Amino acid sequence: MLVTEKVFEAFLRCETKSYLYSKGALGTNTEFSDWQRHVREQFKQAGWERLRSTVRDSNAASWALLPDTTMQELRSVDRNFGNPH
Numbered sequence: 001m002l003v004t005e006k007v008f009e010a011f012l013r014c015e016t017k018s019y020l021y022s023k024g025a026l027g028t029n030t031e032f033s034d035w036q037r038h039v040r041e042q043f044k045q046a047g048w049e050r051l052r053s054t055v056r057d058s059n060a061a062s063w064a065l066l067p068d069t070t071m072q073e074l075r076s077v078d079r080n081f082g083n084p085h
Contacts, residue, residue, distance in 0.1 A: 001022055002022075003022075004021075006021055007021045007022050
């Protein structure tokens with residue numbers, strides 16, 4: 001199972017909701033849930049911008065900050081990073 005950011009965040013709040021997201025179940029969005037999502041995205045974007053502004057080397061910033069990377073991709077990078085060949 002691919003664990004996305006949305007599935008992981010849902011798991012932290014409710015295991016059932018996480019399971020439903022992972023299976024692709026769709027629900028109806030309310031005005032409040034849309035507003036919550038919008039505020040969360042704005043907060044996340046502002047945080048990334050602030051973090052990027054503190055990193056001096058722009059190449060390091062683009063490589064080191066991978067906000068949309070999946071756990072599977074990170075495991076692959078970790079396995080390859082430890083290999084000296």
